[in-house]
Amino acid sequence: MMSRDILALLAFIFGSILGSFLNVLIYRLPRNESIVSPPxxxxxxGYRIHPWENIPVIGYLIVRGRCRNCQQRISLQYPIVEFAGGLVAALVIWNTGLNWAAISVIVLFxxxxxxxxxxxxxxxxxxxxTLTGILLGIILSSFQSPGFNGLFRSIFGILAGGGSLYLVAVFGNFVFQKESMGGGDIKLAAMFGAFLGWKLTLIGIFLGFxxxxxxxxxxxxxxRGKDDQQTVTSDEAKVDKTAMPEGNVLPFGPSLALGAVGSLFWGNSLLNWYLTSFM
Ligand SMILES: [Zn+2]
Structure with missing residues (x-):
């Protein structure tokens, strides 16, 4: 039997390697580039990064955060995501041991x-x-519970998450006469629904809002602070500001993701508190 500390250390190493793969996803997915082929x-x-420079966190420290060829700064996002990937895996495994529930939580994170x-x-x-995530959620939930319990829990979660945000989107389009919620947000809620089941998913969406x-x-x-400064300088700026570009909106995905994390940790406590206090 492996000690808990060693297991957590291995989880950190493995998690930070997965973290550098997450960096690849973050960079390439929105650009529609292949996530496997070019190194x-x-x-x-365009300098090709050597394997030893790609060692999570350590590689960044060795090259002192700069490309070895052109000396341009490498985004701090890389070592932060690698470190976070390791830390999440280590903390979850240290707390609950190595099991399907732990792996499911790490993958969701x-x-x-x-x-x-x-x-x-x-x-x-x-x-x-999101679509890969929905599939992973179904598979990992099925592994966690015997029979079809995990599978059904996952499917109800997908329906609750995707369905409720779909209704919000339809309602929003009707009220505001423009797209208020993107399809990406709907699929994101369906994705964490696949992992959390319907109760925690609805709490996560509520927290997200x-x-x-x-x-x-x-x-x-x-x-508004910026607006005030501009109106002092010229009237034209005021006119410009009223016609804010439509793309200039705060994305909802990060709030929704934080809501899901909050629900994962405190959803059951919140639900118990609510039921005992108000019902
Ligand atoms: Zn370079």
Whole structure:
């Protein structure tokens, strides 16, 4: 029997290697590039990155955060995602041991992380993440429970997540007469539904709206500050600001992903508190 510490250390190493694969997904999926074929290259000069420079976190430290060929800065996102990938795996495995539930939680974390970062950067959540994620959720849930229990739990979760956001989208389109929620958000909710089951999924969506409202408020407050400065300088700026470009909206995916994580940790406590306090 392997000690818990050694198991967690191995989980960190394996998780950080998966983290560098997540970096590949984050970079290539929104650009519709193959996630397997060409080996890693510097995005600035095309320099082919050697395997030892690709060692998670350590590689970044060895090259001091710069491309060895063109000396351009390498985004801090790379070592952060690698480290986070290792940390999530180590913490989950250290807490619960190596089992299907632990693997399911780790995979869900990775999928949510990639979806949130890509949505922040490109305002799109690739199907490559959500549809693959739905499939992984069904498989991993089936492994966790005997018979068809896990499978049914997963399917109800997909329907609850995708269905409720679909209804919100239809309602939003009707009220605002423009697209208020993207198909990517709907598929993202269906994806974490496949892992969480319907109860935690609905709580996750509720938390996601709450978090989104808080972020949206902060975003508006910050942008209003900019507005005020511009109206002082010229009237034209004021006219420009009222016609804000349609693409300039806060993506909802990151809030939704945070809501799902919150529900994973505290969903059951929230549900118990609500039922005992108000029912
Ligand atoms: Zn370079």
């Amino acid at each position: 890693s290259k510097c995005p600035h000069c 990775y999928l949510l992380g990639v979806a949130a970062i890509v949505d922040l950067r490109h305002q799109v959540i690739p199907d490559g993440i 709450f978090i989104g409202a808080v972020f949206g408020g902060i975003y508006l407050a910050l942008n």
